[in-house]
Amino acid sequence: MGSNLSELLEPIAAWFRTLGTPEPLVHWGHPAMMAIVIFVMGSFVAWAGWRGRLKGDDEAAKISKAKHRQVAPLMLFFLAAGYTGGVLSLVMQHQPLLESPHFWTGSVVLTLLAINATISLIGFGGNKASLILSSSIWLSPGT
Numbered sequence: 001m002g003s004n005l006s007e008l009l010e011p012i013a014a015w016f017r018t019l020g021t022p023e024p025l026v027h028w029g030h031p032a033m034m035a036i037v038i039f040v041m042g043s044f045v046a047w048a049g050w051r052g053r054l055k056g057d058d059e060a061a062k063i064s065k066a067k068h069r070q071v072a073p074l075m076l077f078f079l080a081a082g083y084t085g086g087v088l089s090l091v092m093q094h095q096p097l098l099e100s101p102h103f104w105t106g107s108v109v110l111t112l113l114a115i116n117a118t119i120s121l122i123g124f125g126g127n128k129a130s131l132i133l134s135s136s137i138w139l140s141p142g143t
Helices: 002-017 023-054 059-092 101-121 129-139
Strands: none
Touching: 002 059, 023 059, 059 101
């Protein structure tokens, strides 16, 4: 299956190879860009979401939750685009896709983020009291 995917993506990778991009940029460009997305956007999204939960229902919490809702979808988009770029980078370097731990890590991260986004879009289980109680036990500060 990995070789089939590589063969499918080879024409795109071949086009990118014709651009004459220096090898260090092909090799290190993807990790550098993903580090920015993960550390900058990921930290901000986590901080805003966490702050929104800790602040309760005051104005600061509403602002933090709004910022979280604005940036989290962008982060997911950039991670998905970066994942695609990383897969193309592996194909450009003639690396086997399914043998790459980076490929599997990216697949797991995107799957978990997609599950998280789905849970958010369906309203967290309808805000059932049992779900709220169990999450408050884990999220309450000082425990």
